[in-house]
Amino acid sequence: MPDPRTPLRIGTRGSALALAQAHETRDRLMAAHDLPLDAFEIVVIKTTGDRVLDRPLKEIGGKGLFTREIEDALTAGEIDIAVHSMKDMPTVQPDGLLIDCYLPREDVRDAFVSRDFASIADLPQGAVVGSSSLRRRAQLAARRPDLQLVEFRGNVQTRLKKLEDGVAVATFLAMAGLARLGMTHVARGAVEPDDMLPAVAQGCIGVERRALDDRAAALLAAINHAPSALRVEAERAFLRRLDGSCQTPIAGLAELFEGGLRLRGEILRPDGGEVIAAERFGNPADGPAMGEDLASELLSRAPSDFFDWKPA
Numbered sequence: 001m002p003d004p005r006t007p008l009r010i011g012t013r014g015s016a017l018a019l020a021q022a023h024e025t026r027d028r029l030m031a032a033h034d035l036p037l038d039a040f041e042i043v044v045i046k047t048t049g050d051r052v053l054d055r056p057l058k059e060i061g062g063k064g065l066f067t068r069e070i071e072d073a074l075t076a077g078e079i080d081i082a083v084h085s086m087k088d089m090p091t092v093q094p095d096g097l098l099i100d101c102y103l104p105r106e107d108v109r110d111a112f113v114s115r116d117f118a119s120i121a122d123l124p125q126g127a128v129v130g131s132s133s134l135r136r137r138a139q140l141a142a143r144r145p146d147l148q149l150v151e152f153r154g155n156v157q158t159r160l161k162k163l164e165d166g167v168a169v170a171t172f173l174a175m176a177g178l179a180r181l182g183m184t185h186v187a188r189g190a191v192e193p194d195d196m197l198p199a200v201a202q203g204c205i206g207v208e209r210r211a212l213d214d215r216a217a218a219l220l221a222a223i224n225h226a227p228s229a230l231r232v233e234a235e236r237a238f239l240r241r242l243d244g245s246c247q248t249p250i251a252g253l254a255e256l257f258e259g260g261l262r263l264r265g266e267i268l269r270p271d272g273g274e275v276i277a278a279e280r281f282g283n284p285a286d287g288p289a290m291g292e293d294l295a296s297e298l299l300s301r302a303p304s305d306f307f308d309w310k311p312a
Ligand SMILES: NCc1[nH]cc(CCC(=O)O)c1CC(=O)O
Pocket: 085, 086, 087, 088, 172, 173, 174, 176, 177, 201, 202, 203, 204, 205
């Protein structure tokens, strides 16, 4: 049992967004437990995803790329908790680790970012749009097959610079990331989920810990936001059922209303040529079962060649 007076080491990536998320987690822990700043230590961990910036993510390993090394540090006891964008998290955690703490979810929507155009509908015929997100590319192609898509990797600043340089006339970012960086002014508007269903867990920060670490468990329990947990766990059950069999784009969103849970999900062909979508309404406590059931419906409705696509 570690000395409860040693600082709690918070592992995070070093990007501005990751640091903002780590600081938010620390501030919530300080407030919930009336702890001083020096009860915490922020430990920055550089991941493969941060180092390899010149190739599309899908070539170098996709999901898990930003989290693997952080989880290794957690398992090795080099950090005590790890703060993650849940959108980037694989649906299964390594043995001995778990996530049971979620911060209040931010805006789940995608932001439309462009100097010259106000919305997707406003984009001229054939306009060049930058995005490296398989989901956003497929959703956009489904709505606007005339648009030209170019890869657009890197952090928020890098992508904004590419827009400035004229590499593309518009791009998409998560509203949540912009909000946490105090940069929502760069968005021309938010895209409603009806028009572009967000990525599973978009806008939600989760905190991972060692399953047997009672000190971290007790600290984190006080800051878990139950409604966000219910929503994200429903979405992640949906994704878990799909992502074993499916490298195609996936979107999913759970929302709470008047005591009920609405869960929407869709899978797309990467070229946007086909979208299969469905939804469930139910009891919030049944979120994970609803997620699995929704995934099963989409899988059963997909034609046999739907999942033949492999990343380049
Ligand atoms: N894949 C990168 C990533 N992971 C989480 C966010 C934004 C914050 C969030 O959704 O919680 C982003 C950037 C983006 O999509 O614009």
